[in-house]
Structure formats: C-alpha cells, structure tokens
Amino acid sequence: MTTIQAVSYPIHFENKAYEELALLLDQKQYSSIFILVDDNTMRCCYPRFMQLLQTTLPMEVLQIDAGEVHKNIDTCIGLWNAMTELGADRKSVLITLGGGVITDLGGFVASTFKRGIDFINIPTTLLSMVDASVGGKTGIDLGVLKNQIGVFANPELIVIDPEFLHTLDPREIRSGSAEIIKYGMTHDQQLFQEITANPEVNIIDLIHRSISIKNEVVLEDPKERGLRKVLNWGHTIGHGVESYFLESPAKENLTHGEAIAIGMICETYLSAKLLEFPTDMVSVVKERLIAIFGKASIEEADLPAIYELMKHDKKNVGGTINFVLLNDIETFKIDCNVPEELILESIRYYAS
Incomplete structure (x- = not known):
C-alpha cells in the first residue's frame, strides 16, 4: 500500500511504516520515548511492536485500563503526573499504540504536556486505522458526552499495520x-x-x-x-x-x-x-x-x-x-x- 501524505505528516503502511518510524526517531533526536498502551494492546500488540521498533532511545511504557469510560480528564492527569515523574521533557515523544481511545486521549495528552510534545499514532483497531488516528483531532469525553474536550493537533507520523487486526474479535x-x-x-x-x-x-x-x-x-x-x-x-x-x-x-x-x-x-x-x-x-x-x-x-x-x-x-x-x-x-x-x-x-x- 502506498504512503498517503496528510497536511503535515505521512501515513505509512505495513513494513515500510516501521522503516520510516526508525528514520524519524533518528532524525528528530528525541530525548526519550513514552509508549501509551491499554491492557489489551499491552498484551496483544506491544510484543509485535517492540520486535519491529528500531531504536536505542530510552523508553517508558504508560499503561491505562481499556475502555471508553477511561477516556477522561482523570486519566490525563494520571498520565501527565507519570510522565513528569519519569522525566519527560519537551524533546520526548509519545507513541500511542491502541484503538481510538488511546489515539484520541494520547494525542491530547501529548499536545498539552509542556504546551505540546510530538506524538506518533500507531492504531491497532480497524476503527482507529480508518478514522480516529487520522485527521488531527485529539480529545476526551466529558462525562458521557463524546469528545467534548480536545484540540486539533497533528502527529508526526502514522503507522498502519494491518497485522494488528488479527488481535481483534x-x-x-x-x-x-x-x-x-x-x-x-x-x-x-x-x-x-x-x-x-x-x-x-x-x-x-x-x-x-x-x-x-x-x-x-x-x-x-x-x-x-x-x-x-x-x-x-x-x-x-x-x-x-x-x-x-x-x-x-x-x-x-x-x-x-x-x-x-x-x-x-x-x-x-x-x-x-x-x-x-x-x-x-x-x-x-x-x-x-x-x-x-x-x-x-x-x-x-x-x-x-x-x-x-x-x-x-x-x-x-x-x-x-x-x-x-x-x-x-x-x-x-x-x-x-x-x-x-x-x-x-x-x-x-x-x-x-
């Protein structure tokens, strides 16, 4: 599948996507990588991702509970605190590895932490591949009201790996x-x-x-x-x-x-x-x-x-x-x- 060029970032597919991700991490000279996952993607997707990720940068994993009910400001506060305690700075990058909740929430967390750090979306569900991870919308829910709080912010790159679909029911x-x-x-x-x-x-x-x-x-x-x-x-x-x-x-x-x-x-x-x-x-x-x-x-x-x-x-x-x-x-x-x-x-x- 050929690369799709969005307004300020590329959308890469399959093996080429991981090659481009490695190049980006090298070129940007980030200080550290934070990887946001939920319970499901930690178990089903993180092992494959780590096999294909090519970098020597220091890494930390941020894990949250899975589900729409956790797409809220309390989860964001927990992540901001964790990133602060783990030494994240303005040259850190956040990689979101998950479905629409992870890419929406993770993009919001990154774009507001220290007034904005880079983030990279790696959607692992069909919904997030074709919709949530693309287009520069980030956000969280306000109670049961969907996506009421958020900002427009673009990722540096999107990785579309259809192999992750085999982990879904x-x-x-x-x-x-x-x-x-x-x-x-x-x-x-x-x-x-x-x-x-x-x-x-x-x-x-x-x-x-x-x-x-x-x-x-x-x-x-x-x-x-x-x-x-x-x-x-x-x-x-x-x-x-x-x-x-x-x-x-x-x-x-x-x-x-x-x-x-x-x-x-x-x-x-x-x-x-x-x-x-x-x-x-x-x-x-x-x-x-x-x-x-x-x-x-x-x-x-x-x-x-x-x-x-x-x-x-x-x-x-x-x-x-x-x-x-x-x-x-x-x-x-x-x-x-x-x-x-x-x-x-x-x-x-x-x-x-």
Whole structure:
C-alpha cells in the first residue's frame, strides 16, 4: 500500500511504516520515548511492536485500563503526573499504540504536556486505522458526552499495520466497518456496495481507500469549518444513542460502530423525508446495516434522553441540532435543520 501524505505528516503502511518510524526517531533526536498502551494492546500488540521498533532511545511504557469510560480528564492527569515523574521533557515523544481511545486521549495528552510534545499514532483497531488516528483531532469525553474536550493537533507520523487486526474479535472489526460504510455512503458508492453487500469482503483491502477519502476531506477543511462536517454523517444521532447506552445501567454498552450504524439508518430516513434520497434505498440501508451490526433495543421511553444528549453535539450552533444529510449516495448537504418530532420519528423507524 502506498504512503498517503496528510497536511503535515505521512501515513505509512505495513513494513515500510516501521522503516520510516526508525528514520524519524533518528532524525528528530528525541530525548526519550513514552509508549501509551491499554491492557489489551499491552498484551496483544506491544510484543509485535517492540520486535519491529528500531531504536536505542530510552523508553517508558504508560499503561491505562481499556475502555471508553477511561477516556477522561482523570486519566490525563494520571498520565501527565507519570510522565513528569519519569522525566519527560519537551524533546520526548509519545507513541500511542491502541484503538481510538488511546489515539484520541494520547494525542491530547501529548499536545498539552509542556504546551505540546510530538506524538506518533500507531492504531491497532480497524476503527482507529480508518478514522480516529487520522485527521488531527485529539480529545476526551466529558462525562458521557463524546469528545467534548480536545484540540486539533497533528502527529508526526502514522503507522498502519494491518497485522494488528488479527488481535481483534469480530465485534471490533464490525465496529470499525461502520466508518468505512460512512465513507462509502458519502463519497464512494462502490465502497458502500463492497462492504455491505459482500460478506466475504477482505476488510484490509478497504483500509487504504477509506483513509484516502478522509484525508482528502481533511486537507480541504482541517478545522471542520465546512466540508469536514460530512465526516459526521450518522454521528449526530449515533453519538446520542452511544452516550445514552453508556450512561444507562439497564442497557448494554454499544461499540462506537454499532451506535453509528443506528445513526446512519436514522439519518438515511431523515434524508428521504427532507431531501431527495431515494425512498426505496432507505429500507436497503436499514436491512444491510442491521444484518451486519444486529439491532439494539430502543424503546419509546428512551427517546427523550437520547434527544437531550444530541443537544451537546459539537456541530450544534445556538441550540440548533445540525445534521449532515444525503440527497443520494455520494451527494450530501451539511448544516441541515431537522424538527424534533422528525428526529424522534427516525429513531422509531429504526426501532420498528
């Protein structure tokens, strides 16, 4: 797979990525390396990474508990304290080795420690490879509200090693595939067909195209002033559902991808109601996504709380919930206003 050049950093693939990483570490003359992992990546990914890492620089490992519930300011404070105690300075570099929680949180920790040190992303899940690690967004959650605190900061380099995908269970692979479906629906009909209509598709073959699509959007709109909002397709309702399931004791937590799949079904329904999205495709999208992700139980009593959580979406302005909707696959419109009752109707459509 060929290297993808982002605005200020390269995205390297497979063995070449480790060669480029070694060159970067040598050229930058860092004082020390800090490697951020969670319980899972320490066990499943760290051994392979250390076999392939070529450096004589002093290293320290920072390990946190796995899971979205730890993507918060308390975890950051613990890491800042640990780095301080271990002698990190402004010439240290932080390598994030993990999924979206690790790359989001680690990038935020690095970009704020001593007003900013370099960091390198090595995503180990499909979700983080095609979405979270690319694009310069870092951040943490505020309670159950997703990614409310953060900064735009770019890594020095990204390593995409598909071998890490073999450490994942099928549910995590499905979770990451939701973001690939998002890219297909907004930018590439063939990609949408490949991933939703072919159960035997080799997901690794779709990673490079997915990253390319995101990178093209980010290059044009790095700070999400306009076009980049399209990358939130499915996320307005999806994040509300994800947060609600996260905070509700009676609900089993959803993966990010499972929640975004719900959001894409609902927002496809809204697209047909408010724009020109073909009505016959609404049921196709619903059937295909439920076949991949299964169906979560959402009851009428859940709707008010989900709607309240949607009010905290980062795209909202002046209390208005803003959506990305589709006129058709590959044709989108940003900053769409949707009446509350129609939003609730779309969630009922999913639940029906």
